[in-house]
Amino acid sequence: MEIKTVKIQKPEDLNLILGQSHFIKTVEDLHEALVNTVPGIKFGLAFCESSGPCLVRYSGTDPELTELAQRTAFSISAGHSFIIFLKNSYPINVLNAIKSVPEVCRIFCATANPVEVIIAESEQGRGILGVIDGLKSKGIETEKDIEERRAFLRKIGYKIG
Secondary structure, three states: OEEEEEEOOOOOOOEEEEEEEOOOOHHHHHHHHHHHHOOOOEEEEEEEOOOOOOOEEEEEOOHHHHHHHHHHHHHHOOOOEEEEEEEOOOHHHHHHHHHOOOOEEEEEEEEOOOEEEEEEEOOOOEEEEEEEEOOOOOOOOOHHHHHHHHHHHHHOOOOOO
């Protein structure tokens, strides 16, 4: 078995959700969950089929994001994994809907950070062991950092008061 990493190549302002599911129906169900949760959402998604023709299946509302999802899923090529790229919306807006899709087994990450996917590859295929989401911690927040965090959450409308 070989262990390797796949760096996800994406523009800095895009969010992504990387997960695992168990059935070809995933593509349509994820698409429906996204459009029913955020009207007008811009996204691309792709799913790595792990039996039969073993194709990267895809859907989306934005052609560029859909193409990015296809390329990224193929670079990962881990059975039953899926990736969603979001524009002008955030994982927090759709994550519960995605987790409620019956085929979804797990979410590895939901982030705008740089991501590396840790892959195990055997003669049979590939699997995701985990992810490196963002950068290494640089310290522990101070009282000033706490104030700035709280102010930021209120500024962007996620907390009131």
